[in-house]
Amino acid sequence: MTDETGRGSAAAAPDTVVDLFATWLDELAGAVRHRFQDLPDDAVAYRPDPGGNSVGVTLWHFTRWLDLLTHQAWRAEPVSGEVWHRNGWAARTGYDPTGLGFQGYGVVTGFTVEEVDAVPFLTSSQLLAYFSEVTDSLRAELRGLTTGQLHEPAPGLGGQRSRYSWLAPVLQGSFGHIGEIDALLAMRTRRMAD
Numbered sequence: 001m002t003d004e005t006g007r008g009s010a011a012a013a014p015d016t017v018v019d020l021f022a023t024w025l026d027e028l029a030g031a032v033r034h035r036f037q038d039l040p041d042d043a044v045a046y047r048p049d050p051g052g053n054s055v056g057v058t059l060w061h062f063t064r065w066l067d068l069l070t071h072q073a074w075r076a077e078p079v080s081g082e083v084w085h086r087n088g089w090a091a092r093t094g095y096d097p098t099g100l101g102f103q104g105y106g107v108v109t110g111f112t113v114e115e116v117d118a119v120p121f122l123t124s125s126q127l128l129a130y131f132s133e134v135t136d137s138l139r140a141e142l143r144g145l146t147t148g149q150l151h152e153p154a155p156g157l158g159g160q161r162s163r164y165s166w167l168a169p170v171l172q173g174s175f176g177h178i179g180e181i182d183a184l185l186a187m188r189t190r191r192m193a194d
Helices: 017-036 055-074 089-093 113-118 124-143 147-151 163-193
Strands: none
Touching: 017 124, 017 147, 017 163, 055 124, 055 163, 147 163
16 A cells, blocks of 8 residues: 555554654655755855855754764763764864753754854765764664663653653654755755846
């Protein structure tokens, strides 16, 4: 059986909430790859409003949230355990967002315009690499969870929220940001045509 777009089948439907999240994560990864594969630097840097985020910063923003929830919230690791730090992104870019923005999470949420301006430019291939490293880590974490564990408190960042309550809004927001990226790229295309 397929849906209204002619895709999928009832037999292919995820069996558990964990499977559903893993499927959504795969769909998010596909959407990001589709938009950023070979995206030119001027498109990555496109920012029509100086008070808003560029295409690249938008991807970096939700990737940072996925990084934070996987390592600090779910695994109770210190900031140094995040992919941004552990895999050398902070060292290579010379940029450490720790302590900035909302609750000092360094994820763009709550950044001032000046703090957004300080986020280093990353090419589409660099953004895709960071995003892939983060989603690979999250995917591995998801594979090891039962539905019950998903609803238990995550051990990090105060231990008050479940893994589910960390992941659900961040994934939903990430898909929303895909729409934002589409809108920004469409604006860029229209401006180039003028």
